[in-house]
Amino acid sequence: MHGEYKMPGGKLVVIDLTVREGRLADVQLSGDFFLEPDSALEAINRALEGQPALADEAALAAAVKQELSPDVMMYGLSPEAIAVAVRRALHGEAEA
Numbered sequence: 001m002h003g004e005y006k007m008p009g010g011k012l013v014v015i016d017l018t019v020r021e022g023r024l025a026d027v028q029l030s031g032d033f034f035l036e037p038d039s040a041l042e043a044i045n046r047a048l049e050g051q052p053a054l055a056d057e058a059a060l061a062a063a064v065k066q067e068l069s070p071d072v073m074m075y076g077l078s079p080e081a082i083a084v085a086v087r088r089a090l091h092g093e094a095e096a
Contacts, residue, residue, distance in 0.1 A: 003089025011076030015085040019053045024086070033077035040072045044082065053090055057083040 005013045011033040018026045027048040035041055047067030051060060060083035068079075 001089040001092070003085045003087070003091075005081055005085040005088060007076065007078060007081040010078070010081060013077060013081045013085045015082070015089045017048070017086070017089055019090070022053050024048050024051045024053060027086075029082065029085075031077070034075040035077065036073040036075075037071075040068060040074075043067045043069075043072075048082075048086065057087055060086050 001017050001019070003015045007013060012031045013033065014030045016026075016028045016030075017024050027045045029041060029044050029048075035044075044064055044067065047063045048060065051063055055063075057080065061079040064079035064082055
């Protein structure tokens with residue numbers, strides 16, 4: 001599954017994932033945003049892995065926020081934008 005979201009005033013957020021037994025799997029975040037440190041990308045993917053496919057945007061954004069350390073800097077990206085891209089992927093709405 002593939003979903004995209006262009007955050008207002010931000011960058012393109014792209015999510016590719018599969019669903020296994022009702023949970024997110026093989027989650028891969030990409031796009032034209034910037035993260036510091038680079039390891040934050042792995043943390044975001046890890047935060048989304050195993051989340052219920054029926055989770056709403058607020059729950060997905062909260063999972064991302066919980067996984068990120070306070071020193072992470074996001075440029076053109078937010079946990080809420082990631083959540084929108086995930087929901088679009090799950091609902092077959094790939095367009096930004």
